[in-house]
Structure formats: structure tokens, C-alpha cells
Amino acid sequence: MxxxxxxxxxxxxxxxxxxxxxxxxxxxxxxxxxxxxxxxxxxxxxxxxxxxxxxxxxxxxxxxxxxxxxxxxxxxxxALALAGLPVAAAELGLGxxxxxxxxxxxxxxxxxxxxxxxxxxxxFYLDIPGWHRDIERLGQLASVADAVWHQRRLRVRYRRWDDSAVERVLEPLGLVLKAGNWYVVARCDGSERTYRVSRIDELTDAGEFSRPDSFDLAGYWREWSERFERRMFPRFAVVRLSPLGRDLVPFYLGAVGARALADSADAPDPDGWSVVRLPVEPGAPALGELLHFGPELEVLEPADLREQVARAVARMGALYG
CATH class of the missing domain: 1.10.10.10 (Winged helix-like DNA-binding domain superfamily/Winged helix DNA-binding domain)
Structure with a gap:
């Protein structure tokens, strides 16, 4: 030392x-x-x-x-592979x-x-998290990283999205840092899956495993991200957007919304408004996403979503007299 x-x-x-x-x-x-x-x-x-x-x-x-x-x-x-990510290196115990x-x-x-x-x-300085979130502080991250590196199975107690707990035996293949959140890609019951590290409450070593030579972490993550986006945005809303509304799409809907704008072929009308097919989440979240735009967006289709937005706007109008 x-x-x-x-x-x-x-x-x-x-x-x-x-x-x-x-x-x-x-x-x-x-x-x-x-x-x-x-x-x-x-x-x-x-x-x-x-x-x-x-x-x-x-x-x-x-x-x-x-x-x-x-x-x-x-x-x-x-550790030099993380030279541009000092906070991530520290999270992994490599600072x-x-x-x-x-x-x-x-x-x-x-x-x-x-x-x-x-x-x-x-x-030049790289700041990973978004403005409204920080990198998660994780008690199990260093242990998961060690298991990834040394090819050790993990028996974990994992909290699902509804807060219910399950036990899994994972063969961790890689770690991914996405928007300030850590995910472990692991083989479980013969298939590759993705788990959020912050939801691992407990873990114990469960012995060695053999990492498949053909596994490509970057390729897996790209495919998984695309599938995740399709699950997250299973429906579309046809909307009219003002020029300001178009500018707001990447801020409110991220890369998914930006791609929808790029794919839009409709020319703006004389007032600058244009029709765009936007991906939206199912249920109540879609309403919240669209209300972000205020008067810069009008929902045209589907009819049920247009009606939900109209009711919400009417209630808001009543509140403000």
C-alpha cells in the first residue's frame, strides 16, 4: 500500500x-x-x-x-475504460x-x-444524469460488478415494478448505465433478461458459471431497448402541433418523439401547424404527456384520447374560472 x-x-x-x-x-x-x-x-x-x-x-x-x-x-x-465516467467508476468501487x-x-x-x-x-466534463434525476446510490452495485467480472452466479431477492419480491438465480453478463440508472443483463432460466440493480435487495454467491463467447452486450442492449420502447409506447396519437409544439416534442417525449418528428412527411399549414403521429404510453400516462404541451397541441385521433384531453382541459378551465 x-x-x-x-x-x-x-x-x-x-x-x-x-x-x-x-x-x-x-x-x-x-x-x-x-x-x-x-x-x-x-x-x-x-x-x-x-x-x-x-x-x-x-x-x-x-x-x-x-x-x-x-x-x-x-x-x-x-478502470481506464471508465475514464470519461468518474462518477460511474466511483459507484463501481474503482474511483x-x-x-x-x-x-x-x-x-x-x-x-x-x-x-x-x-x-x-x-x-470538457461529462455529466451523466438528466436534470431532474441523480445517479442512484446502490448498495449492491459493487458486488454485482464483481460477479460480472469473475463469472459468479448470484441468488438475488428482487423487487418487481409492483414492489412484490421474487427470488432469482442470475448469471450476470454485463452492466449498463442508462440515464443515471444501472441495469444488469443476466441469463436466467436459459434466457437473457434485464434487471434494475437498485431493485436487488439481497444477494448471495451461487457458484461459477460459463459466460457464452457469442454474447454481445452492446448488441443485446440495442435490441432490448427497442423492444422496451415498443412496449412502453404501444399506441399512437395523431396530433396537430404548433411550431413551438414541434420544438417541445424532444423535451417531453425524448428520442422516441424526435424520431416521430423526423418521420413526419406532412408540410405545415399556412399558420405553421403540422400533423404528426406521436407514440404515447397506454392509459393515464398518455393524457399527462399530451397535457404537457398546453395550447401548442391538438389531439385529432384516436377519438377516446381526444375526448379525455377535452374533459381534462374543461376541468382545468373550471378551476381557473
């Missing part, structure tokens, strides 16, 4: 230049006294590190000194491993490329 920390200090000083003991302690999540001891150990090992005194002082390496001890561990190399791998990667770069990489990190 200490050897890894000494290497981290060395790489931090190599990549960033002068750093104070407090900055190093914060970066490594240790005490300042531990940093002092580690700096002394580096000096005794022949590393040319020295301290500048004063308010703007700190530790730094002699100009031109560079270590070649940048070999990555297997864990760190795997510190990812930080160490990135340090080693930067240390191996020539000076000009290291500067360029630092500028990119300062100017």
Missing part, C-alpha cells in the same frame, strides 16, 4: 510540478504527517525531490527528472484505481501531450 502511495506522490509531482504537503494529503486522502514521512522515504531512495519554503512553496522534483515507473496494474488498465491509472498514463506522455491532455480535462 505504501509503495503504491510513494509512486503516486512521485507521479503527482512529475505531472503537476510543485505541490504543497496539504495538496498531496488531500489528493491521496492521508494525513500531512504521512506525506512528510513519504517525502523523506523518496529522498532516501534517491529521488531528487526538494522543498521550497514560504507561502508559495511546496515540494517538487529537480527539473528534468522523470520516472519510468509507469507500468499499470491489471485493475488500473480495466481510486481510476485516478492511479490516469496518473500513470499522464506520466508516460511527452510534455506537450501531457499539457494538451490537461487542457482537455479542464475544458
Amino acid at each position: 505504501r509503495a503504491s502511495r510513494l509512486l503516486s506522490i512521485l507521479l503527482l509531482l512529475q505531472n503537476r510540478g510543485r505541490m504543497t504537503a496539504e495538496e498531496l494529503a488531500d489528493e491521496l486522502e492521508v494525513s500531512v504527517r504521512t506525506v512528510y514521512r513519504d517525502i523523506d522515504a523518496l529522498s532516501e531512495a534517491g529521488v531528487p525531490v526538494y522543498a521550497d519554503r514560504g507561502r508559495s512553496g511546496g515540494y517538487q522534483l529537480v527539473d528534468g527528472y522523470r520516472t519510468r515507473l509507469t507500468g499499470m496494474t491489471e485493475e488500473e488498465a480495466s 481510486t484505481v481510476l485516478a492511479a491509472a490516469q496518473l500513470k498514463l499522464f506520466a508516460a506522455l511527452p510534455e506537450e501531450l501531457r499539457t494538451r491532455a490537461g487542457q482537455v480535462a479542464e475544458r
Whole structure:
């Protein structure tokens, strides 16, 4: 553990230049006294590190000194796949491993490329969740990820959408992060299925399994997502949309609505209104989705949905006098 920390200090000083003991302690999540001891150990090992005194002082390496001890561990190399997803890496228990791998990667770069990489990190940031939701905090995610990696069956207690509990034996094949939510793709009773990790209340190890060589996680997810969308939006509403209504479709109906707009061939009328066939959810959710648009949308078909919207608007009008 200490050897890894000494290497981290060395790489931090190599990549960033002068750093104070407090900055190093914060970066490594240790005490300042531990940093002092580690700096002394580096000096005794022949590393040319020295301290500048004063308010703007700190530790730094002699100009031109560079270590070649940048070999990555297997864990760190795997974590680099999540380099653009720091929050996801932390959720999987790989936050510190990812930080160490990135340090080693930067240390191996020539000076000009290291500067360029630092500028990119300062100017671009990936924020995964939507505006109205955060990434779920999950107690079982790290255990599920470990089972995916080591091909271990899991016996789980799973809460279904109606909050009823079932027991399943899963062979986890992969994890997917979608809109801030984690899903595990697993084989259960001979077929691949998708489970939301936040609904796994309990799990225990159930032994090894053999992962099928032909399984393609990305391909499975694309096909499953398409099937899920078809189940989620089993019917269509023919509507008239104002120009503003068209602009609002991607915000209220997401990618499904945006595709419906792109597929629409009807030209706008003289007032700018156009007829579009929009996918909608079954039952009450469809009413809520359409009411989002206010006066920028008119339902033409089906007749029962038009009538539901008309009744809801009349009730709203009565409330507001």
C-alpha cells in the first residue's frame, strides 16, 4: 500500500510540478504527517525531490527528472475504460484505481501531450444524469460488478415494478448505465433478461458459471431497448402541433418523439401547424404527456384520447374560472 502511495506522490509531482504537503494529503486522502514521512522515504531512495519554503512553496522534483515507473496494474488498465465516467467508476468501487491509472498514463506522455491532455480535462466534463434525476446510490452495485467480472452466479431477492419480491438465480453478463440508472443483463432460466440493480435487495454467491463467447452486450442492449420502447409506447396519437409544439416534442417525449418528428412527411399549414403521429404510453400516462404541451397541441385521433384531453382541459378551465 505504501509503495503504491510513494509512486503516486512521485507521479503527482512529475505531472503537476510543485505541490504543497496539504495538496498531496488531500489528493491521496492521508494525513500531512504521512506525506512528510513519504517525502523523506523518496529522498532516501534517491529521488531528487526538494522543498521550497514560504507561502508559495511546496515540494517538487529537480527539473528534468522523470520516472519510468509507469507500468499499470491489471485493475488500473480495466478502470481506464471508465475514464470519461468518474462518477460511474466511483459507484463501481474503482474511483481510486481510476485516478492511479490516469496518473500513470499522464506520466508516460511527452510534455506537450501531457499539457494538451490537461487542457482537455479542464475544458470538457461529462455529466451523466438528466436534470431532474441523480445517479442512484446502490448498495449492491459493487458486488454485482464483481460477479460480472469473475463469472459468479448470484441468488438475488428482487423487487418487481409492483414492489412484490421474487427470488432469482442470475448469471450476470454485463452492466449498463442508462440515464443515471444501472441495469444488469443476466441469463436466467436459459434466457437473457434485464434487471434494475437498485431493485436487488439481497444477494448471495451461487457458484461459477460459463459466460457464452457469442454474447454481445452492446448488441443485446440495442435490441432490448427497442423492444422496451415498443412496449412502453404501444399506441399512437395523431396530433396537430404548433411550431413551438414541434420544438417541445424532444423535451417531453425524448428520442422516441424526435424520431416521430423526423418521420413526419406532412408540410405545415399556412399558420405553421403540422400533423404528426406521436407514440404515447397506454392509459393515464398518455393524457399527462399530451397535457404537457398546453395550447401548442391538438389531439385529432384516436377519438377516446381526444375526448379525455377535452374533459381534462374543461376541468382545468373550471378551476381557473
